[in-house]
Amino acid sequence: MTTHVDTNPGNPPELDAAADGSPVLPPENRPTQSTALRSLTTNTVLGGIGLLFVAPMLWLLLASVDSHASWGIEWPHFSLINFKHVLTGSLLHSLLNSVILAVISTAIASIAGVFAAYSFSRRKIPFKGPLLLFILFSSGVPLTIMVIPVYEIFARFGFLSLFPTAVFLSVTSLPFEVYLMKNFIDAVPIDFEEAARMEQASTLQILRRVIIPLAMPGIAAAAIFGFVNAWGSFIVPLILISSNSQQPAPIALYTFLTLPKVEFGNIAAYSLVFCIPVFVLYAASARLFREGFVLGGGVKG
Amino acid sequence: MRFDHVWKLFEGNAVVSDLDLKIREGEFLVLVGPSGCGKTTSLRMLAGLERPSHGRIWMGDKDVTDLPTGQRDVSMVFQSYALYPNMSVKKNLAFGPKVRKEPKKDLDRRINEVADLLGIRQLLNRSPSALSGGQRQRVALGRALIREPQVFLMDEPLSNLDAALRVQMRAELIRLHNRLENTTTVYVTHDQVEALTMGDRVAVLKDGVLLQVDSANDLYEYPESVFVGEFIGSPKMNVQPGSLNTSGGVANIECLGVRTTLSPEITGRIEATPSGGSVLVGIRPHDLHLAGESGPESERVQGLIDIVEHTGTEVFATIDVGDAKVIARLPRTPLPVRGQKVELAFNADRVLLFDVESRKSLLRRDSEREKVSIR
Numbered sequence: 001m002t003t004h005v006d007t008n009p010g011n012p013p014e015l016d017a018a019a020d021g022s023p024v025l026p027p028e029n030r031p032t033q034s035t036a037l038r039s040l041t042t043n044t045v046l047g048g049i050g051l052l053f054v055a056p057m058l059w060l061l062l063a064s065v066d067s068h069a070s071w072g073i074e075w076p077h078f079s080l081i082n083f084k085h086v087l088t089g090s091l092l093h094s095l096l097n098s099v100i101l102a103v104i105s106t107a108i109a110s111i112a113g114v115f116a117a118y119s120f121s122r123r124k125i126p127f128k129g130p131l132l133l134f135i136l137f138s139s140g141v142p143l144t145i146m147v148i149p150v151y152e153i154f155a156r157f158g159f160l161s162l163f164p165t166a167v168f169l170s171v172t173s174l175p176f177e178v179y180l181m182k183n184f185i186d187a188v189p190i191d192f193e194e195a196a197r198m199e200q201a202s203t204l205q206i207l208r209r210v211i212i213p214l215a216m217p218g219i220a221a222a223a224i225f226g227f228v229n230a231w232g233s234f235i236v237p238l239i240l241i242s243s244n245s246q247q248p249a250p251i252a253l254y255t256f257l258t259l260p261k262v263e264f265g266n267i268a269a270y271s272l273v274f275c276i277p278v279f280v281l282y283a284a285s286a287r288l289f290r291e292g293f294v295l296g297g298g299v300k301g
Numbered sequence: 302m303r304f305d306h307v308w309k310l311f312e313g314n315a316v317v318s319d320l321d322l323k324i325r326e327g328e329f330l331v332l333v334g335p336s337g338c339g340k341t342t343s344l345r346m347l348a349g350l351e352r353p354s355h356g357r358i359w360m361g362d363k364d365v366t367d368l369p370t371g372q373r374d375v376s377m378v379f380q381s382y383a384l385y386p387n388m389s390v391k392k393n394l395a396f397g398p399k400v401r402k403e404p405k406k407d408l409d410r411r412i413n414e415v416a417d418l419l420g421i422r423q424l425l426n427r428s429p430s431a432l433s434g435g436q437r438q439r440v441a442l443g444r445a446l447i448r449e450p451q452v453f454l455m456d457e458p459l460s461n462l463d464a465a466l467r468v469q470m471r472a473e474l475i476r477l478h479n480r481l482e483n484t485t486t487v488y489v490t491h492d493q494v495e496a497l498t499m500g501d502r503v504a505v506l507k508d509g510v511l512l513q514v515d516s517a518n519d520l521y522e523y524p525e526s527v528f529v530g531e532f533i534g535s536p537k538m539n540v541q542p543g544s545l546n547t548s549g550g551v552a553n554i555e556c557l558g559v560r561t562t563l564s565p566e567i568t569g570r571i572e573a574t575p576s577g578g579s580v581l582v583g584i585r586p587h588d589l590h591l592a593g594e595s596g597p598e599s600e601r602v603q604g605l606i607d608i609v610e611h612t613g614t615e616v617f618a619t620i621d622v623g624d625a626k627v628i629a630r631l632p633r634t635p636l637p638v639r640g641q642k643v644e645l646a647f648n649a650d651r652v653l654l655f656d657v658e659s660r661k662s663l664l665r666r667d668s669e670r671e672k673v674s675i676r
Contacts, residue, residue, distance in 0.1 A: 189383070191383035192383050192385060194383070195444075196385075196400070197370050198371050198375070199396060199401065199448075200372065200397075201371070201400040202400075209385075209396070214385075
């Protein structure tokens, strides 16, 4: 296929058919010089800012495989000794504690959150508006102002251990999760529910077979929020868990800094391992989010 | 099935007022009216999705007003279809039987039967998003059918389809209704053509009030009010002020500057002549035509064509007659053009007369016809 070359640039290109009747492409619209220069400047500035964020990550990667790691970014003496060291003994145990803490907290918050969000979305509740506002505001209350009174309560009832702390963490992520899930359930058309109700489906059946599958992206987003909230929480387990053997990974990570000699390689390796579950979670849910709502084809108009 | 003086109030506003309507077993009843007339609300009350504020709903000799939805023997096809997008067509069809814990062993057979009936057998494993509008419509019907209910409720099921498909599905729905003996269908639409073509009887609602329930033909021939006259039939009926005077068994009307004597058939049906003789005269566009060469001068009127609308088979023109605008059906040849002067006359045996105040019909029903419509 030949490209049409415009011989008189002052005039608009002729778009009429070629001799054999097939349509002809008009000339390509290339960027002008000034737009090219502008995009070069923009990209340089953005690249510079990006570098600031990449530097610590780079240190983390390099130091984790360096048997002589320091605080600077340097070419490593390759070795997996750091990983071997942090994946044994009490450090590994702390990671397991973190998993238990986060999983229990996520499960409780998600299940309770779905029921609450569904009720707020579909049922007539007196003072619903003010209640929802209260929930939204309470998601912004700083944990640090609650943790001392909660400590008093936990201490009195002998709750200063892993499981009660998981429950408390689930409660702290609940307000935001309820709000998030409610908005997603709101977006599920009421027709689905009415159709199911006309088939004699119970509320539980409607939730399990219709609402939850359709609001899944929102529920997953809320669950991930809850997981990350519990996984990364530092001050709450530090105060509420009395036994050292039940402390989760963030506290273990902190104890590295309290040792007489700071092992930078171990810190980097432990930090990387600590990141893995969150990475896996985001990667696994990416498909779910990309698909977004699966409402297409169900209702129209 | 019966609405027994049913009212539905939303925040003090009556959406449905004193609806008293008996639905016969096995009939195809269409509820029709402009948007906001309460037709969908009425249907939802039958389905049990809304509770009437006052009045009762009966199915057979059972009061179902307080029966929760799902426990009435009805199926509903939603305007949006409401197919569960997370399930395949087959699972959509199986949803109802599954939640009702009906025996699993003949479920496959039932699904296949319904799928064959609707011609969706090859679609069973697809997801709703992979279906065309007409196919979705069929799946939604299938989901209602599989319950084998006594009553089908349909809420504007064809409104999301394109025009050609709508005509095709209209015929399919009627065929389906005829196949399922003793199944009553209540069908809501805002489209008067759909209502007239599909309904055994058509109930016209306006502002929550039931105006008239009749067969399509009777609605067209004997509208009880100006609203029904205008709503049924396309293009809209012309309604113009006129005067009527009856003396010695002869009725003369004057309308649009035309003076004419009504046929004895219509004269015999006039119930009362309002004092002063002013009336509203309804003339269908099909009964308003070009005046022929013959005929007395007093029965013609001059007009100026304003707009010409060609519908393919017919040509309608909006014509200025004095200050009034009327719509008339004109011959296709010679094709009328804008600005053309024409002479109009109307069929004196086809006019409708309405009271100016109450806007109700002044004509009694033809006694012969009435017998037919009651059956």
